[in-house]
Amino acid sequence: CRNFMRDAEEIACSRRMNSLTLNRHTEILEILEIPQLMDTCVRNGYYEEALELAAYVRRLERKHRSIPVIQGIVDEVRQSSQLMLTQLIQQLRSNIQLPACLRVIGYLRRMDVFTEAELRIKFLQARDAWLRSIQASIPDEDPYFHITKTIEACRVHLFDVITQYRAIFSDEEPLLPADEQPLHEGAIFHGWVLQKVSEFLRVLEGDLQRGVGGRLDSLLGQCMYFGLSFSRVGADFRGQLAPIFQRVAIDAFRKAVEEAVEKFQEEMNSYTLISAPAVLGSSVAAAVPTAQPGSLQPPMVLLDFPPLACFLNNLLVAFNDLRLCCPVALAQDVTTCLEDALGRVR
Incomplete structure (x- = not known):
């Protein structure tokens, strides 16, 4: 008789649990479907709803940490949260505008990671x-x-x-007091x-x-x-541009002057005073142009010495290129470079 009473009590208790489970079926089903719903929200970009689900699961974890089913739900939701974090950071790696940036950073702040x-x-x-x-x-x-x-x-x-x-x-107001702010x-x-x-x-x-x-x-x-x-x-950063362009301009000028000197030396190796001025061709026989008043013109006597005339033309080309971008700070360097070149052609 005692065994019968004990079995009856167990059956009654089990029946009450089943009845309670049946009555709470809808709520239990909603909780069990949270991981799937979380994954769907994340994959479709419904981050607001996903954050609400994650917050609800955190509250469940605090109340029912010891229940294995709840712990399994928490683990699956954390995986979906990690996927959401990856997607949000990936959005920042794209051509995103300011309103979208504000939303993404807002989501990241609410995730509190x-x-x-x-x-x-x-x-x-x-x-x-x-x-x-x-x-x-x-x-x-x-x-x-x-x-x-x-x-x-x-x-x-x-x-x-x-x-x-x-x-x-x-950056106007620190989030922490000065003595607590780590950096x-x-x-x-x-x-x-x-x-x-x-x-x-x-x-x-x-x-x-x-x-x-x-x-x-x-x-x-x-x-x-x-x-x-x-x-x-x-x-x-405009102040940092000047040294760069100065170096490039003076290097280009030095290279042009060096090429002019080398070409002059090559021509002088095969030039004699009795040779015909073949370098300038018909320009020797052309009419000498009259210089404009106040303008600087090379002396026409240079036409009798083609290597020197070509050297002067190359120097003028170098100066014309330098004129396009000629910082005042290069005056001394240009003067030194020109003096060295003229000293080598004497």
């Missing part, structure tokens, strides 16, 4: 990866084409990234901007060394406009 400093670093890393992909897609066979497109891409896209960063993150978040951004400017200057110097023909003045104007546009965000 990064500190404020880490979030800034992640944002800059993702936008930097996208910017590098833009620069890598520019053909580099022609140095002039490569540097002009690089200037355009950096001026437009880098300025957009800086604008996005300043709109999303505020100065503003230094992260300023360091990144300095890095991008330094990289651009290296690319500029490399392409200028490869040679851009006689278009140095055009590049200087574009670079100065680039630097001027960055002055609006406190990153004016």
Whole structure:
């Protein structure tokens, strides 16, 4: 009889549990379907709903941490959250505009997986990866084409990234008191901007060394406009452009003068005073033009000495090329180079 009573109580208890489960069937089913619903929301880009589900699962975990089914649901939701995190960061690696950036950073902040400093670093890393992909897609066979497109891409896209960063993150007020703040978040951004400017200057110097023909003045104007546009965000780097263009201009002038000297020496090896001036051809017999008042003209007597006339023409070509981009700081270097060349042709 006692065994019967015990079995009856167990059956009654089991029946009550089954009845309770049946009555709560809808709520239990909703909880069990949370991982699938979370995965669907993440894959379809419904991040707002996915964050609400993740917050609800965290509350469940705090209340029913010991239940194996709840723990399994928590693990699956965490996997979906990791997928959402990857998708959000991947969006920052694309051509994303400011409103979308604000939404993505808002989602990342609500996920609470990064500190404020880490979030800034992640944002800059993702936008930097996208910017590098833009620069890598520019053909580099022609140095002039490569540097002009690089200037355009950096001026437009880098300025957009800086604008996005300043709109999303505020460096005016620290998030923590000075004694609790582990680092100065503003230094992260300023360091990144300095890095991008330094990289651009290296690319500029490399392409200028490869040679851009006689278009140095055009590049200087574009670079100065680039630097001027960055002055609006406190990153004016025009002062660093002058030394680069000075080196390129004086190197081009020295090379042209050296070639003029070498050509003069080659012609002098085969020139005699009784030889015909074959280098200038019919120009010797042509009528001598009259010099305009106040203008500087080479003496016409040079036509009797073709090697010297050719040397003078090459020097004038070098000066004409230098005139397109001639910093005043090069006066001493140009004078020294010209004096050395004239000393070698005496």
